[in-house]
Amino acid sequence: MRNRAGSTSETHVLLIIVAVGFGFNLISLIGAVFEANSLPQLLLFRAGDTAALMGCVAAGRYVGGKGLQVAAAAFSMLGIVHGISASAAGLSAINVESTASMIVPMVPSFILLMWCTLFPLWLRIAGVALVIPFGAVFVRVVSGLAFDHWTVYVAYGSLAILELLWAALLWRDYRRTAAGGAAG
Numbered sequence: 001m002r003n004r005a006g007s008t009s010e011t012h013v014l015l016i017i018v019a020v021g022f023g024f025n026l027i028s029l030i031g032a033v034f035e036a037n038s039l040p041q042l043l044l045f046r047a048g049d050t051a052a053l054m055g056c057v058a059a060g061r062y063v064g065g066k067g068l069q070v071a072a073a074a075f076s077m078l079g080i081v082h083g084i085s086a087s088a089a090g091l092s093a094i095n096v097e098s099t100a101s102m103i104v105p106m107v108p109s110f111i112l113l114m115w116c117t118l119f120p121l122w123l124r125i126a127g128v129a130l131v132i133p134f135g136a137v138f139v140r141v142v143s144g145l146a147f148d149h150w151t152v153y154v155a156y157g158s159l160a161i162l163e164l165l166w167a168a169l170l171w172r173d174y175r176r177t178a179a180g181g182a183a184g
Contacts (some may be wrong), residue, residue, distance in 0.1 A: 021055025022163035049086035074112035100141035
């Protein structure tokens with residue numbers, strides 16, 4: 001079966017990239033157990049965001065191939081969010097101002113993801129609601145408060161879980177489409 005995204009095998013690989021990218025982002029949060037601003041912590045955080053960026057690009061390609069162009073643009077913007085976060089993790093410290101500024105492209109990306117009809121409405125609303133913990137992080141940073149706070153872990157952890165749910169739903173859509181094409 002072919003679709004707009006490419007051959008069946010390419011689509012399969014694309015969704016593996018989505019799952020691995022978003023999955024590694026969740027696993028990389030284990031960096032929080034390392035000493036703040038230690039090299040292992042910073043490398044894990046950067047690698048996780050880079051993997052999630054890759055997952056966003058692949059997810060955007062998949063949903064764009066399904067004709068959901070607004071959602072594809074949203075995943076591109078969310079990839080930019082992960083790029084900002086990845087670049088904020090230097091080799092000796094996290095640039096908290098850069099990290100906090102990722103909320104700026106995050107807001108429109110989650111609003112645009114409301115058009116992704118492959119996700120149930122509750123999950124799309126959860127994405128928009130995720131702006132709240134990231135907004136709290138932003139407020140803490142601009143107020144000069146400590147960055148290493150539970151709100152950071154809630155924000156990043158929730159985003160990683162949300163992205164894994166997206167990956168699972170994209171995989172489910174792929175399987176349904178493949179099964180429907182085989183039956184037809």
